[in-house]
Amino acid sequence: MTRAAWLLDDKLLPPHPVALDFDDNRLNIFQNAFPIMSEFGFTGTVFTVTDLADGQPLPRMDQFPAMRWDQLLKLQDAGWCIAPHTRTHRFLTEISLTEVRQEMDHSYQRVRQMTGEDTPYFAYPAGLWNEDLETIAKQIFRTTRHWFLAENPPVTHDTSPYRLPSINITMDMTMPAFETLMQV
Ligand SMILES: [Zn+2]
Numbered sequence: 001m002t003r004a005a006w007l008l009d010d011k012l013l014p015p016h017p018v019a020l021d022f023d024d025n026r027l028n029i030f031q032n033a034f035p036i037m038s039e040f041g042f043t044g045t046v047f048t049v050t051d052l053a054d055g056q057p058l059p060r061m062d063q064f065p066a067m068r069w070d071q072l073l074k075l076q077d078a079g080w081c082i083a084p085h086t087r088t089h090r091f092l093t094e095i096s097l098t099e100v101r102q103e104m105d106h107s108y109q110r111v112r113q114m115t116g117e118d119t120p121y122f123a124y125p126a127g128l129w130n131e132d133l134e135t136i137a138k139q140i141f142r143t144t145r146h147w148f149l150a151e152n153p154p155v156t157h158d159t160s161p162y163r164l165p166s167i168n169i170t171m172d173m174t175m176p177a178f179e180t181l182m183q184v
Pocket residue numbers: 023024085089124125126
């Protein structure tokens with residue numbers, strides 16, 4: 001199945017489409033979002049930190065329990081996309097370009113190995129990027145997601161697949177604030 005098919009291959013989408021994606025393979029995605037979204041017929045994407053899915057300790061990421069591969073594969077079976085979000089969630093603007101390539105490529109290969117699906121769609125940790133990172137990302141991925149707040153425009157055919165905007169929904173956002181965001 002080709003993801004990003006509208007942007008890359010001009011496949012049709014229904015009116016008013018929304019892409020729902022979640023970062024960091026937190027267990028609460030599986031516990032909370034998955035059943036509710038299933039009830040309404042929605043699927044999403046999980047940008048996955050592959051060392052977390054492998055059960056490796058990542059001290060910067062242990063604020064929330066993480067999904068492991070068994071949960072991620074259940075999401076995949078339900079039609080969700082499991083996509084790479086680096087190996088260890090290091091901020092890519094703070095490490096060498098050699099390390100950047102390793103973070104990107106390892107997570108891409110590991111997701112493919114575990115899911116059996118090719119998902120070359122990447123999200124930068126904390127949205128941190130620059131053009132050097134983008135040059136490497138273009139050699140591995142077909143799309144990369146940025147992380148903007150409310151004022152970003154929706155995706156159009158003029159949007160670079162390597163600079164996809166998103167609207168960040170935080171867990172402490174109020175319902176009125178959420179409703180305002182949905183007016184974009
Ligand atoms: Zn993240």
